[in-house]
Structure formats: C-alpha cells, structure tokens
Amino acid sequence: MTTPTRMLALFISDLHLQASHPRTADAFFRFLDEQAPRAGALYLLGDIFEYWAGDDDLETPFNAAIAAALRGLGERGVAVYWMAGNRDFLVGPGFAQAAGLTLLADPHVASFGGHQVVLAHGDAQCTGDIKYMAFRAQVRDPDWQTQFLAMPLVQRKAIIAGLREGSRSAHAEKSYEIMDVAADAVAALHAQADTIIHGHTHRPALHRQGSLRRFVLPDWELDEEPRRGGWIAIDADGDITRHDLDGTPL
Amino acid sequence: MTTILITTNQGNIKAELDEAKAPKTVENFLYYVNKGHFDNTIFHRVIKDFMIQGGGFEVGMKQKDTDQTVENEGKNGLKNDKYTLAMARTSAPHSASAQFFINTKGNDFLNYPGQDGWGYAVFGKVVEGQDVVDQINNVKTSRAGMHADVPADPVIIQKIEVVQ
Numbered sequence: 001m002t003t004p005t006r007m008l009a010l011f012i013s014d015l016h017l018q019a020s021h022p023r024t025a026d027a028f029f030r031f032l033d034e035q036a037p038r039a040g041a042l043y044l045l046g047d048i049f050e051y052w053a054g055d056d057d058l059e060t061p062f063n064a065a066i067a068a069a070l071r072g073l074g075e076r077g078v079a080v081y082w083m084a085g086n087r088d089f090l091v092g093p094g095f096a097q098a099a100g101l102t103l104l105a106d107p108h109v110a111s112f113g114g115h116q117v118v119l120a121h122g123d124a125q126c127t128g129d130i131k132y133m134a135f136r137a138q139v140r141d142p143d144w145q146t147q148f149l150a151m152p153l154v155q156r157k158a159i160i161a162g163l164r165e166g167s168r169s170a171h172a173e174k175s176y177e178i179m180d181v182a183a184d185a186v187a188a189l190h191a192q193a194d195t196i197i198h199g200h201t202h203r204p205a206l207h208r209q210g211s212l213r214r215f216v217l218p219d220w221e222l223d224e225e226p227r228r229g230g231w232i233a234i235d236a237d238g239d240i241t242r243h244d245l246d247g248t249p250l
Numbered sequence: 251m252t253t254i255l256i257t258t259n260q261g262n263i264k265a266e267l268d269e270a271k272a273p274k275t276v277e278n279f280l281y282y283v284n285k286g287h288f289d290n291t292i293f294h295r296v297i298k299d300f301m302i303q304g305g306g307f308e309v310g311m312k313q314k315d316t317d318q319t320v321e322n323e324g325k326n327g328l329k330n331d332k333y334t335l336a337m338a339r340t341s342a343p344h345s346a347s348a349q350f351f352i353n354t355k356g357n358d359f360l361n362y363p364g365q366d367g368w369g370y371a372v373f374g375k376v377v378e379g380q381d382v383v384d385q386i387n388n389v390k391t392s393r394a395g396m397h398a399d400v401p402a403d404p405v406i407i408q409k410i411e412v413v414q
Contacts, residue, residue, distance in 0.1 A: 003338060003339060003340065003341060003370075004300075004301060004303075004336075004351065004357070004360050004370050006300045008359070008365060034398075037396070037398070038399075040341075040365055040366075041365075074341075077340040077341040078341070079341055079366075112365070113358075113359040113365070114359070236357065236359040
C-alpha cells in the first residue's frame with residue numbers, strides 16, 4: 001500500500017524503448033520499481049516506445065514485458081496515464097488494457113492538489129515544421145489508422161522502418177529552431193493553465209515568463225553516449241521538481 | 251467518543267474515535283482492535299511532516315492478513331488536520347482494512363474529494379501523546395526491499411486497546 005502520498009504524480013516521456021536498447025529498458029524497469037511506487041500517479045507523456053506498430057504487437061516479448069511492468073505498478077496502487085507521442089501514436093485500447101492504464105488526449109489539463117497543469121507530448125506545438133504537421137494530421141486521422149492497422153503486422157513494421165529512416169534524414173536537414181515548439185502554440189497551451197509539462201524536443205528545461213512556467217522533460221538514453229534521462233515530480237503543495245535518473249533534484 | 255490507547259516502544263498515544271461522524275470506519279477499526287490484529291505491528295511508513303502509517307506489518311516487513319474492508323467515509327466532514335487518524339488504503343476508494351495513519355501536518359489535499367474523488371477518511375484524533383507522534387515523525391528511515399520510508403529502527407505498536 002503506497003497511499004496516502006505527498007508525491008502526487010511523476011512525469012516521464014521520450015524513453016524510445018526498443019529491444020536493441022536494453023540498458024534504457026532496465027533503467028525504466030528500475031524507475032517503475034523504485035521511484036514510481038512513491039507517487040500517486042505516473043504520467044507517460046509520449047514516445048515511451050521507439051515505435052508502435054499496433055496493439056497486436058503486444059505479443060513481442062519486449063513489448064509484453066513493458067506492459068506487464070506497467071500493470072504491476074497499477075497493482076501497487078499507482079494510477080498510470082498514457083499520452084501518445086509522435087512515435088507510439090498507434091497505442092490503443094488493447095495496450096491500455098494489457099498495461100492497466102488510462103489513455104489521455106493531447107493536450108490534457110490535470111489538477112494536482114488544486115493546481116492546474118497542461119500536459120502535452122509537444123509535437124503538436126512544433127508548428128514551424130510544416131512537413132511534420134502535415135504528416136501528423138495524416139497519421140492521426142482515424143480513417144488512415146483503420147486502413148493502416150488492417151495491414152499485416154510485418155508489412156506495418158516494414159513501413160514504419162522506412163518512415164523512421166526518412167525521419168532521420170529529414171531531421172538532418174531541418175534547422176534547430178524549426179524542430180522546437182513555436183511561441184504561439186505554447187501560448188495557446190498557456191491559455192489553459194499557467195504551467196505546462198511536455199516532452200518531445202529532447203531539450204530538458206524550465207522556461208519561465210512571469211507567472212508562466214513550461215517544463216520540458218528529458219529523453220532517456222542509457223545505451224549510447226551521452227547517457228541521460230530523468231523525470232519531473234509534483235507534490236501536494238503544487239511544487240514541481242526536476243530529477244535526474246538517480247533521483248537527484250536538478 | 252471511544253478512547254483508545256496505542257502503546258508503542260516510543261511511548262503511549264491516546265486517541266478519541268469519532269463514531270458519530272465515522273461510524274463504519276470506527277466499527278471496522280475496533281473490529282481489528284478487538285481481534286488483537288494490531289499487537290506487535292509497526293509504523294512501517296514514516297514521511298516526515300506528512301504522516302506516520304502503521305497497523306499492517308510486523309517487524310521485518312512481514313505483512314499481516316486482513317479479512318474485511320470498510321466503505322470510504324471521507325465525505326464525513328472531518329479533516330486531515332495535524333494529529334488526526336485516518337484510514338490508509340490502496341488506490342481503490344473502499345479498500346481500507348486495518349492500516350491507518352496519523353497526520354503529522356495539516357494535509358488538506360487528502361480531504362474529500364482529494365485527488366481521486368474520494369479522499370482519506372478521518373475517524374479520530376490524538377488527545378494525549380502528541381510528543382510521541384512528533385518523535386516518530388522524526389525517526390530515521392530507509393528502504394526495505396520494495397518499501398521506501400521504513401523506520402531504520404522499528405517503531406513497534408505493542409498493542410492497541412479501548413480504554414473508555
């Protein structure tokens with residue numbers, strides 16, 4: 001029994017979990033075992049998986065192990081929430097059920113001890129990247145998703161592999177600014193609450209502007225240099241803290 | 251009001267239980283008291299200036315079985331003020347059985363509706379031995395297996411009995 005707890009919620013994103021990065025997955029399992037049970041809730045804010053080909057890919061042992069670990073956390077009394085990222089947007093009710101978590105829309109306004117916070121993955125705010133926004137609109141379209149998910153799993157995986165390769169070369173051509181969130185898109189989120197927590201950009205920071213705060217989550221990488229990762233926590237006083245991978249406050 | 255005496259290895263705590271406002275919770279708590287459930291349990295989770303939680307484990311973090319749960323009476327108007335007693339539970343609202351906690355600070359966010367629409371049901375308050383509660387609040391804690399915030403030296407509830 002972990003309740004009651006002062007630590008109302010933890011937030012992570014951009015782990016890009018994949019079987020070929022076992023140390024990153026181990027860090028995630030350790031986080032679920034040691035840190036997350038101390039909080040009332042865990043919010044997964046996108047790109048937890050490097051890619052997701054459809055809920056029928058749950059049979060892959062790596063994916064099944066992640067779902068089981070999340071389910072175990074829920075059974076220890078921690079509420080688990082999931083927001084899709086730009087890589088794992090095909091996660092659906094099948095995965096949600098297997099992992100015992102609740103799917104959230106993007107953006108989502110949550111209340112912690114009376115303090116409102118807007119949660120987002122962050123890709124929808126990168127409005128300067130016009131090509132990506134067009135791609136996003138396409139793949140988030142329910143008809144497109146239905147059609148895509150009707151293909152055999154192997155075919156979907158092949159298409160995703162092609163998209164990832166294309167994305168890597170496209171990134172190399174895009175400017176640093178274009179791949180960050182745009183000021184007007186951030187302002188639209190701030191209209192919903194003074195505090196925003198998002199991921200996606202891999203540029204961990206706390207941006208302040210008067211009473212407005214925007215927390216950016218770090219990505220996780222333990223299999224390649226530089227090693228990095230961490231999370232954000234909110235407590236009952238509404239205090240938000242950033243932590244590195246071993247829990248040290250930043 | 252029913253008065254109980256919590257005898258611990260750190261001193262005695264006397265508490266009044268409010269059966270008028272928390273009838274089901276008090277009845278359930280006294281069920282476990284009369285069974286002797288609390289004898290030689292520990293305060294196994296101590297978070298300084300938040301709360302001290304006990305009544306579910308024996309020394310060595312051996313969990314004790316429980317056999318009944320109680321409806322959440324978090325809506326009864328009693329607040330999670332400093333030195334009040336409330337029921338611990340899982341994330342399920344009506345899962346409280348024997349584990350309870352003593353607030354060591356005013357914890358408004360635990361009051362109905364709390365984070366999950368239910369909050370934590372207060373059912374009593376400490377009337378003597380606040381200094382013992384303070385002392386437990388300040389003990390050193392560490393990790394014990396799956397559990398965080400476990401007192402390094404066990405804080406033992408030798409027994410809980412009804413005294414009035």
